[in-house]
Amino acid sequence: MATIELQKVEKKFAEAYAVKPLDLTIKDGEFVVLLGPSGCGKTTTLRMISGLETVTSGKILLNGKEVTWRHPSERDMAFVFQFYALYSHLSVRQNIAFPLQAQGVKNDEIERRVKEVVDILRIPHLLRARPGKLSGGDQQRVALARALVRKPAAFLMDEPLGALDAELRESMRAEIKNLHVAQHATTVYVTHDQIEAMAMGDRIVVMSKAEVQQVGTPIEVYYNPANLFVARFIGSPGMNLVKGQYAGGSVSLHGGNRYSVPPAWTSRLGSALGGAPDVILGFRPEAARVSPQGALNGEVYATDMYGGHTVLHVNINENEIVHIRSDRQSSYPMGTKVRFDIDPAMVRFFDPRTEQAVRGENPPSAAAEVS
Amino acid sequence: MSQFELQHVTKRFPTVTALDDVSFSFQRGEFFVLLGPTGAGKTTTLRIIAGLEKHDSGTVILDGQEVSTHTPAERDVAFVFQQYSLYPTMTVYDNLAFPLRSPLRNTPEDVIKVKVEEAAEKLRITQLLKRKTAQLSGGEMQRVAIGRAIVRNPRLFLMDEPLSNLDAKLRESLRVELKHLQKTQGSTTLFVTHDQVEALTMADRIAVLDKGRIAQQGTPDEIYDRPANTFVAQLVGTPRINLLPAARANGTVRVRGSCVAVPAPRASCWASAPRTCARLRAGPAAPG
Numbered sequence: 001m002a003t004i005e006l007q008k009v010e011k012k013f014a015e016a017y018a019v020k021p022l023d024l025t026i027k028d029g030e031f032v033v034l035l036g037p038s039g040c041g042k043t044t045t046l047r048m049i050s051g052l053e054t055v056t057s058g059k060i061l062l063n064g065k066e067v068t069w070r071h072p073s074e075r076d077m078a079f080v081f082q083f084y085a086l087y088s089h090l091s092v093r094q095n096i097a098f099p100l101q102a103q104g105v106k107n108d109e110i111e112r113r114v115k116e117v118v119d120i121l122r123i124p125h126l127l128r129a130r131p132g133k134l135s136g137g138d139q140q141r142v143a144l145a146r147a148l149v150r151k152p153a154a155f156l157m158d159e160p161l162g163a164l165d166a167e168l169r170e171s172m173r174a175e176i177k178n179l180h181v182a183q184h185a186t187t188v189y190v191t192h193d194q195i196e197a198m199a200m201g202d203r204i205v206v207m208s209k210a211e212v213q214q215v216g217t218p219i220e221v222y223y224n225p226a227n228l229f230v231a232r233f234i235g236s237p238g239m240n241l242v243k244g245q246y247a248g249g250s251v252s253l254h255g256g257n258r259y260s261v262p263p264a265w266t267s268r269l270g271s272a273l274g275g276a277p278d279v280i281l282g283f284r285p286e287a288a289r290v291s292p293q294g295a296l297n298g299e300v301y302a303t304d305m306y307g308g309h310t311v312l313h314v315n316i317n318e319n320e321i322v323h324i325r326s327d328r329q330s331s332y333p334m335g336t337k338v339r340f341d342i343d344p345a346m347v348r349f350f351d352p353r354t355e356q357a358v359r360g361e362n363p364p365s366a367a368a369e370v371s
Numbered sequence: 372m373s374q375f376e377l378q379h380v381t382k383r384f385p386t387v388t389a390l391d392d393v394s395f396s397f398q399r400g401e402f403f404v405l406l407g408p409t410g411a412g413k414t415t416t417l418r419i420i421a422g423l424e425k426h427d428s429g430t431v432i433l434d435g436q437e438v439s440t441h442t443p444a445e446r447d448v449a450f451v452f453q454q455y456s457l458y459p460t461m462t463v464y465d466n467l468a469f470p471l472r473s474p475l476r477n478t479p480e481d482v483i484k485v486k487v488e489e490a491a492e493k494l495r496i497t498q499l500l501k502r503k504t505a506q507l508s509g510g511e512m513q514r515v516a517i518g519r520a521i522v523r524n525p526r527l528f529l530m531d532e533p534l535s536n537l538d539a540k541l542r543e544s545l546r547v548e549l550k551h552l553q554k555t556q557g558s559t560t561l562f563v564t565h566d567q568v569e570a571l572t573m574a575d576r577i578a579v580l581d582k583g584r585i586a587q588q589g590t591p592d593e594i595y596d597r598p599a600n601t602f603v604a605q606l607v608g609t610p611r612i613n614l615l616p617a618a619r620a621n622g623t624v625r626v627r628g629s630c631v632a633v634p635a636p637r638a639s640c641w642a643s644a645p646r647t648c649a650r651l652r653a654g655p656a657a658p659g
Contacts, residue, residue, distance in 0.1 A: 167611065301551055308608070
């Protein structure tokens with residue numbers, strides 16, 4: 001059981017910010033993902049929470065009590081690393097029992113708790129093996145078991161699936177998520193993989209260049225990105241972002257396309273842009289639909305078959321390419337002229353000067369957008 | 372007859388048979404992908420085609436010609452590796468010009484200039500021509516490496532996981548570029564990868580390699596919709612295909628331990644297989 005609170009926590013190495021002042025409250029039982037490219041400050045943040053790294057200023061509270069200057073061992077948090085950090089000369093059983101022995105827990109209690117966690121992680125058959133003989137996935141299961149056996153107040157995980165191959169990563173993702181649901185333990189999880197973040201997080205903290213860009217549920221960061229960085233970083237492919245000029249209720253794009261702004265936005269857009277015409281039109285690949293009557297046009301640059309669906313890359317102006325998610329059957333040869341529309345509920349606008357999203361007056365609820 | 376063909380190629384190393392009677396073929400202008408996990412024999416196949424490795428038996432045909440006795444240079448193929456293998460002290464321009472300046476080709480400098488600029492434009496690296504390659508990002512370096520291959524119009528491009536070292540976003544965009552380029556140039560490409568997404572999205576046709584043998588050949592649609600065996604079925608698609616043990620009874624296929632039953636098509640095919648696997652893709656389900 002743990003609530004973790006960060007109050008204006010920052011970290012500087014010499015004069016450079018590794019993490020700019022950051023406020024974040026992680027609720028009890030919540031699964032929070034720190035997401036961003038390498039060097040964005042996510043691991044430093046996690047290490048400050050654990051106590052492996054000191055803060056330059058700010059406060060860290062655990063269940064309302066300040067722990068900013070407490071030793072890692074006094075914070076009752078278990079760390080899981082990308083590299084499993086198992087003792088190669090000890091058996092799996094000894095590895096898992098290790099933290100309990102260090103705490104002086106009685107042998108029969110150790111026995112009981114080890115059995116409990118290996119059952120949860122479905123590795124009882126591995127108890128006698130040496131870690132070196134195990135696959136990457138099984139080694140990471142052992143590392144998770146060793147973290148779990150302590151019943152810590154919180155789990156801190158630093159790219160625990162980063163070293164595994166794609167297939168295994170996918171199945172371990174579901175296992176960790178299940179584990180979290182069953183244990184209801186507060187978890188802070190660091191990754192650079194946006195798919196992992198979307199699939200696992202209750203909330204995602206998107207970071208870039210030492211700074212928090214957005215905090216929100218996966219649906220919020222996906223459908224209502226706060227700025228251009230989040231719009232590009234989340235999604236595969238990322239959000240389509242097309243420069244244009246706004247005037248008289250429509251946006252003219254380079255190359256002659258003209259997009260009629262939905263009425264819900266027209267009253268807001270002009271003032272939000274401060275009267276300047278420059279605007280960036282944003283839409284997710286699945287927000288666009290190819291149709292013969294579509295208002296926008298372009299030429300098929302390439303088509304990607306993904307099995308379940310197809311992604312059309314459409315050139316709308318001298319190598320300005322937008323991505324349109326489409327059903328399996330729509331495979332068009334390169335060079336085909338196509339027309340498409342954008343779902344008015346899923347269009348977004350950004351101010352190119354500030355790179356921030358223009359907020360709608362009544363942003364449609366996330367649930368309505370998904371349906 | 373196919374213009375590019377491997378016929379019954381076998382390659383043995385002292386402790387392992389790397390390729391076991393491998394045959395596949397593709398046509399001029401095709402984007403052909405060899406897909407398989409690490410150790411399946413993909414890179415060995417490329418090296419045999421390039422003439423960097425000698426096969427024990429079988430025939431290699433390039434552009435309709437049997438080339439088993441030809442040297443790598445005579446085969447006229449261009450290799451793009453996972454590691455960019457550029458000359459770090461040379462500029463991008465000189466790296467691109469290098470294959471044309473080979474004494475064997477003896478190309479005049481003004482022709483070289485035209486060709487280098489053409490290739491740079493196609494790959495959108497014109498602004499980098501004067502830079503040293505050591506100063507480039509990974510994505511830029513791989514563009515230069517591809518540029519060095521396309522600058523001389525070889526009869527076949529061999530690409531060995533050229534996108535694997537790049538981050539996800541870059542890989543995605545270069546994938547689209549590469550495919551567009553291949554189609555506009557009409558060049559023949561044999562592309563090796565372990566990444567099923569790359570294979571499905573880029574290939575005209577795919578050959579799946581498993582432990583030195585061809586498991587299946589076909590278009591991405593065929594490989595995805597009608598995998599020849601459970602290995603291929605599990606190799607393509609994310610999330611993975613669902614394979615459930617099932618038994619056939621009274622014209623239906625019943626998943627064991629559950630009440631799910633689907634009509635069994637083509638009853639004759641099942642006659643000899645009372646226990647089978649029902650397969651359901653996420654999305655439209657079809658009994659297999």
